[in-house]
Amino acid sequence: MGSFVRIFDADIVEQLPAFTQPLIETHCHLDYLDADDLVNALSLAERVGIERIITIAVSPDNLQTVLDIASQHAPVWATQGIHPHEAVHYNDEIDASIRANASQSKVLAIGEIGLDYHYDHSDRTAQIKAFEAQLTIAVDLNLPIVVHAREADEDTAAILSEYAPDLKNKGVIHSFTSGLKLAEHCLDLGFHLGFNGICTFKNAANVRAALQLTPLDRVLYETDAPYLTPVPFRGKPNAPHFLGLVANTVAQVKELDVEVCNEAVYYNSLNLFWNQQTS
Numbered sequence: 001m002g003s004f005v006r007i008f009d010a011d012i013v014e015q016l017p018a019f020t021q022p023l024i025e026t027h028c029h030l031d032y033l034d035a036d037d038l039v040n041a042l043s044l045a046e047r048v049g050i051e052r053i054i055t056i057a058v059s060p061d062n063l064q065t066v067l068d069i070a071s072q073h074a075p076v077w078a079t080q081g082i083h084p085h086e087a088v089h090y091n092d093e094i095d096a097s098i099r100a101n102a103s104q105s106k107v108l109a110i111g112e113i114g115l116d117y118h119y120d121h122s123d124r125t126a127q128i129k130a131f132e133a134q135l136t137i138a139v140d141l142n143l144p145i146v147v148h149a150r151e152a153d154e155d156t157a158a159i160l161s162e163y164a165p166d167l168k169n170k171g172v173i174h175s176f177t178s179g180l181k182l183a184e185h186c187l188d189l190g191f192h193l194g195f196n197g198i199c200t201f202k203n204a205a206n207v208r209a210a211l212q213l214t215p216l217d218r219v220l221y222e223t224d225a226p227y228l229t230p231v232p233f234r235g236k237p238n239a240p241h242f243l244g245l246v247a248n249t250v251a252q253v254k255e256l257d258v259e260v261c262n263e264a265v266y267y268n269s270l271n272l273f274w275n276q277q278t279s
Contacts (some may be wrong), residue, residue, distance in 0.1 A: 010040075012233070013047050016023040022051035022261040025240040026271040027112075027146065027174050027194055028224035030055040031065045032078065040072060041225075044241040051075065051266075053240055054273065056112050058083035060094055061103060070106040077148055077273070081111040087122035087130035091159070095133055102141050102144060109171060109275040110138040111146025115159075118151040128155065135163040144272055145171035153182040166190040168276065172266075175224050176210050183210040187218055192272060194220040197230035197238065200249045211253045216264045219254075220272070221246050 025045065030038055030053070045053060053076050057066045066078040080098045082090050101107060113128050122130075138145045145167065149156040155201040158180070166168065173186050174194040184194060191215050199207050213218070221243055223230075229238035230245035247265070251258035 010044060011012050013044055013166065013241060015260045016048055017179075017248055017258075018048055019244060019247070019259060019262055021220060021259055022049045022267060023243050023247060023262060024266055026162050026269055026273070027056055027196070027221060028225040028240055029058070030069050031062050032226050038069070040073045040239070040246040041239045042075065044239065045243075046075070048193055048241045048244055050240050052241060052269075054078065054079065055107060056240050057081050058112050058166065059086045060089055060097075061207050063094075063097055065102060067104060068104065077106050077108045079109045079111045079161060080107055081109075081113045081134055081146065082130055083112045084114050084116040084127040084148060085119065085121040085133065087127040088134065089122075090126065094219060095137070098134065099137055101143070102143060103171035107143075110134050110141070111175065111189070112148050113145060114148035115156050115231065116148060116150045117155075118234075120146065123212075124155075125196060127152075128159070131159060134162075135159070135167070140164045142167040142168055147173045148175070149173055149178050149182065157185045158181055160186065160189055160191070164191075168260035169272065172220050172272065174220075175228070177204075178210075180210060180213065183213060187214065192218045192220050194222045194266060195250060196222045196224045196246055197228040197234075197242065199253065200231040200245060201234075202231075208253050211250060216254060216256070216261065217268060219250060219261075219265050220269055221250065221265050 055066045070076045070078040080102045170190040172192040172194045176193040225238035251261040
C-alpha cells in the first residue's frame with residue numbers, strides 16, 4: 001500500500017458544519033497520508049470537533065504502521081486485520097502478528113476484514129478462509145470487528161450468522177452499500193452499520209434506504225478517507241474533517257435534529273469500540 005501526498009486547505013474548515021457535540025471518526029486510513037499531511041489532517045479534524053479517530057489496518061504492510069500512528073497521536077486509535085483484497089497473503093505468521101498486536105491498548109477492533117466479490121483481487125476461497133480466521137481472533141480476544149462487504153451479501157450473511165453468537169461485542173459493517181436484506185440481517189445479529197460520504201451522493205438512494213431502516217442506536221459515522229469525499233467536495237481528497245457533512249446527511253435522512261443524531265452516534269461509537277477502556 002503506497003502513501004498519497006495530500007495537501008489540505010485550512011480555509012475549507014470555514015465552509016464545514018460546526019456542532020456543539022464532538023464527533024468520532026470510526027474509519028479512515030491515516031497511513032495513506034505523508035507525514036506533514038497527517039499532522040495537518042489531525043489539526044483540521046480537531047478544529048471541527050473530531051474527538052477521536054480510528055485508523056484502519058488492511059494489509060500485512062500496514063499492521064505496524066497504523067499502530068505507530070496511533071501511538072504517536074493521542075486522538076488516534078487503530079485496528080488490526082487483513083482486507084479481502086489481501087486475503088491471498090494471509091498465513092499463520094500474519095495471524096500471529098494480528099493476535100499479538102491486538103493486545104496493545106490502542107487497538108480497538110479486528111478489521112478491515114470481510115469479502116469483496118466485485119474486484120476478486122483474492123480468490124473467493126482465500127477470502128472466506130481469511131475472514132473466518134480473523135473472526136476467530138475477534139472471538140478469542142473479545143474484540144469487535146470491522147467488516148468490508150461488497151457484492152458478497154449471501155456469503156457475508158452466512159458467515160456472520162455462524163460467528164455472531166460468539167462475538168460478544170459484534171462490530172460494524174462499514175461503508176454500507178449492500179442490499180436491504182443484508183442490512184436487516186446484520187442488524188438482527190446485533191451489528192452496527194457505518195455510513196460515510198456515499199450517503200451524500202445523488203445516485204446512492206440504496207444507501208439512504210439502508211440508513212432509513214437502521215435504528216439510530218446502530219448508526220456510526222465514518223469517512224473512509226482519503227476516499228469517498230462527501231458532496232459538495234467530491235473530487236477533493238477526503239479527510240476526517242469532512243465528517244460533519246456525513247452527519248448532516250444522516251440527520252436529514254433520519255429526519256432528526258443533527259445534534260440529536262450526533263449525540264446518539266457519539267455514544268454508539270464509544271460503546272462499541274471503547275466499551276472495555278476508560279480513556
